[in-house]
Amino acid sequence: MPALAIERWSKRTGGAPDACPEQSRRAPVVLTVEGPHGPIIHAATSAAAERGARPGTRLTDARALDPALVAVPADPAGDEALMQRLAKWASRWSPLVEADGADGLRLDISGVAHLFGGEEGLANDVRTRFAAMGLSARVAIAPTAAAAWALARYPAATLDPLPVAALRLDEGTVRTLERLGLKTVGALLNMPRVALARRFRDAENVIDKLDRMLGRKPEPLTTAPDKPMPRAALRMAEPATHAEAPVQALERLIPGLVRQLQERHLGARQLSLIGYRVDGSIAEASVATTIPSRDPAHLQRLLADKAAALDPEFGFDAFALEAGWTEPLDAAQDSLVEEPPGSGEVAQLIDRLTVKLGPRRVQKPQPMQSHFPERASGWKSAVSSSRAAQRRGDPELDCGAPLAMTARPQRLLDRPEAIDVIYATPEGLPRRFMWRRATHDIARVEGPERIAPEWWRQQSSARLRDYYRVEDTAGRRYWIYREGLVGDGRGGVPAWFIHGLFG
Amino acid sequence: MVAGGAVFERSGPAEIRSGSNLGGDWALPAYPAPTLCEIFAERPRDGGWAGFLLRQYDPARPVLWVQQRMAILESGRIHPPGLPPTPFIHVEARDARDALWAMEEGLRCAALSCVIGEIWGDPQALDFTASRRLAVAAERSGVPCWLVRLGGQATLSGARMRWRIASAPSLSHPFDPRASGAPAWHAELFRARGSPPGQWVIAHESSAFHLVAGTGDRTLEQTHRRRA
Numbered sequence: 030m031p032a033l034a035i036e037r038w039s040k041r042t043g044g045a046p047d048a049c050p051e052q053s054r055r056a057p058v059v060l061t062v063e064g065p066h067g068p069i070i071h072a073a074t075s076a077a078a079e080r081g082a083r084p085g086t087r088l089t090d091a092r093a094l095d096p097a098l099v100a101v102p103a104d105p106a107g108d109e110a111l112m113q114r115l116a117k118w119a120s121r122w123s124p125l126v127e128a129d130g131a132d133g134l135r136l137d138i139s140g141v142a143h144l145f146g147g148e149e150g151l152a153n154d155v156r157t158r159f160a161a162m163g164l165s166a167r168v169a170i171a172p173t174a175a176a177a178w179a180l181a182r183y184p185a186a187t188l189d190p191l192p193v194a195a196l197r198l199d200e201g202t203v204r205t206l207e208r209l210g211l212k213t214v215g216a217l218l219n220m221p222r223v224a225l226a227r228r229f230r231d232a233e234n235v236i237d238k239l240d241r242m243l244g245r246k247p248e249p250l251t252t253a254p255d256k257p258m259p260r261a262a263l264r265m266a267e268p269a270t271h272a273e274a275p276v277q278a279l280e281r282l283i284p285g286l287v288r289q290l291q292e293r294h295l296g297a298r299q300l301s302l303i304g305y306r307v308d309g310s311i312a313e314a315s316v317a318t319t320i321p322s323r324d325p326a327h328l329q330r331l332l333a334d335k336a337a338a339l340d341p342e343f344g345f346d347a348f349a350l351e352a353g354w355t356e357p358l359d360a361a362q363d364s365l366v367e368e369p370p371g372s373g374e375v376a377q378l379i380d381r382l383t384v385k386l387g388p389r390r391v392q393k394p395q396p397m398q399s400h401f402p403e404r405a406s407g408w409k410s411a412v413s414s415s416r417a418a419q420r421r422g423d424p425e426l427d428c429g430a431p432l433a434m435t436a437r438p439q440r441l442l443d444r445p446e447a448i449d450v451i452y453a454t455p456e457g458l459p460r461r462f463m464w465r466r467a468t469h470d471i472a473r474v475e476g477p478e479r480i481a482p483e484w485w486r487q488q489s490s491a492r493l494r495d496y497y498r499v500e501d502t503a504g505r506r507y508w509i510y511r512e513g514l515v516g517d518g519r520g521g522v523p524a525w526f527i528h529g530l531f532g
Numbered sequence: 533m534v535a536g537g538a539v540f541e542r543s544g545p546a547e548i549r550s551g552s553n554l555g556g557d558w559a560l561p562a563y564p565a566p567t568l569c570e571i572f573a574e575r576p577r578d579g580g581w582a583g584f585l586l587r588q589y590d591p592a593r594p595v596l597w598v599q600q601r602m603a604i605l606e607s608g609r610i611h612p613p614g615l616p617p618t619p620f621i622h623v624e625a626r627d628a629r630d631a632l633w634a635m636e637e638g639l640r641c642a643a644l645s646c647v648i649g650e651i652w653g654d655p656q657a658l659d660f661t662a663s664r665r666l667a668v669a670a671e672r673s674g675v676p677c678w679l680v681r682l683g684g685q686a687t688l689s690g691a692r693m694r695w696r697i698a699s700a701p702s703l704s705h706p707f708d709p710r711a712s713g714a715p716a717w718h719a720e721l722f723r724a725r726g727s728p729p730g731q732w733v734i735a736h737e738s739s740a741f742h743l744v745a746g747t748g749d750r751t752l753e754q755t756h757r758r759r760a
Contacts, residue, residue, distance in 0.1 A: 440579050
């Protein structure tokens with residue numbers, strides 16, 4: 030994409046010509062970035078290019094040629110974001126896509142081209158789709174990534190007449206080669222390898238670049254996943270703009286994906302429905318499951334709500350359903366020996382709850398090795414505990430039967446609340462406390478149960494807690510504690526808190 | 533899941549049944565099939581109802597416990613170390629509508645032991661239709677459902693049994709006269725299909741609900757202790 034930056038700029042401003050009338054289509058506009066010695070031209074419109082503005086020259090030099098140049102600051106971060114979005118969108122043609130530098134996309138089309146009527150058809154499709162978006166694209170298909178890079182940027186039919194700059198060498202090396210009279214790739218190929226290897230070493234490795242272009246050295250896409258994920262795709266003849274389109278597409282895609290999962294003995298843990306919009310953006314809805322699943326009805330139910338919320342905007346023209354995270358799942362079996370019957374049903378329930386309410390609101394207890402009540406009873410998202418984790422053995426703590434005197438309350442306040450306590454002596458038993466404006470006369474009390482601060486976790490100024498189980502005159506039972514002791518050197522008068530309710 | 537035990541009619545005079553009845557033939561009134569029961573906490577910051585409820589489900593199977601956010605703020609989040617070792621699934625619902633939806637979703641899963649939902653106050657979402665839906669869902673799947681109302685008014689409801697629970701002074705501690713012993717509750721069944729309403733003071737020891745004498749009634753308590 031040779032003119033991405035300038036095209037993005039003209040698309041952005043083209044919608045509101047009144048805002049900048051002087052910067053109309055024919056105005057010589059240049060986008061500039063800040064260089065060490067003033068602004069440097071980053072990209073130029075065709076009108077500006079005719080007047081001598083070239084990317085890479087300084088703005089002042091270009092203004093010397095034509096003072097009418099209009100300079101606009103460039104937005105390289107925005108351009109890069111657009112490139113990343115385009116790279117995602119380009120996965121409509123092939124699953125292996127990579128943004129290549131600031132102005133290119135690389136697609137691995139091995140085994141894909143026949144879907145679009147051969148390589149020529151694919152190239153045409155790419156060209157028309159980008160043209161429809163108002164982006165000019167130069168497309169080249171070649172057996173190696175380096176050759177495709179060169180052919181897309183330099184007009185040539187074969188490699189020989191390409192300039193040496195097409196080898197992606199740095200500027201100094203290119204200059205050296207040109208001084209030596211080696212101006213084309215063909216000329217370079219005629220040189221003996223040994224001579225080239227001796228003259229250019231390490232950083233300016235010409236041999237290496239040549240090998241990459243000729244396919245003697247592999248140059249894989251860096252984003253290539255080692256195993257393609259299970260994926261089902263659906264292409265539409267006409268862009269679908271009605272709201273039910275994603276749900277209908279989901280219904281059509283699920284059987285295909287489930288078949289793939291079945292063949293590979295996998296179950297999906299994470300599933301996403303991707304809608305490709307006409308204007309080059311994508312919309313994605315994804316869900317996660319508690320245990321690997323390939324039950325079509327269940328998967329559909331999980332995704333249906335989120336799929337319905339996808340906004341078609343100008344219309345979807347393709348959909349893909351991907352299982353981004355899978356786990357091995359053997360042939361379905363209703364009850365496994367080591368698992369209680371119905372655990373699958375419970376996992377499906379957790380999935381449904383999590384999809385609607387969010388993973389942080391559907392939780393399972395996770396006991397921790399700690400004396401502190403709030404830390405001992407941790408919670409973790411219910412959906413995160415996979416079957417694999419259960420097999421490894423969660424850190425389930427077998428505390429045995431709790432002692433009566435260390436009984437824990439059935440309800441714990443998220444944060445202990447300060448209470449006013451009347452006591453006989455500072456170290457003695459509490460007599461009466463006031464919590465949330467209600468006074469509780471303590472009829473019975475048991476304690477204290479002393480819990481010392483965990484010095485390996487907490488600061489040295491943390492105070493110990495003396496917990497009391499108290500019962501007021503009405504029989505309501507609470508768990509209160511006094512933080513600190515008189516004269517422990519870690520603060521003033523000990524404060525009282527309420528922490529739990531007994532049932 | 534209601535254990536047998538003995539009963540003391542608090543509302544009646546000192547009409548105490550004979551010792552032979554104690555622990556023998558009495559059971560908490562219960563609906564014959566799993567259904568929706570409503571529990572009103574007489575005071576919202578009294579956790580007593582939880583103790584009453586906890587003895588009434590099978591702890592081996594998972595329990596879905598839905599708490600409305602307001603209920604967590606007001607009376608605390610459930611604390612597994614203080615509860616029977618049960619595989620809990622805890623849901624923190626933003627509002628009553630989410631809580632009711634989660635409960636109904638849970639009732640469709642027959643593998644659960646029960647569904648417990650705590651609703652704060654009298655939300656609009658909880659009307660007769662909503663409670664009736666829960667009752668029908670519970671009866672269809674055979675999963676008992678406990679709708680716990682904290683600080684709410686008892687208006688029209690589709691629940692088959694409606695309890696009002698408050699803590700009662702606990703039994704005396706066997707070793708420490710100053711400490712509280714086994715918990716006890718005032719339980720009032722104020723509306724039930726198929727069984728007459730009544731009021732009881734009940735307590736739990738080991739595996740059964742037991743008759744409790746009013747505090748200070750030594751004779752009954754001694755009878756009870758001999759049997760336990």
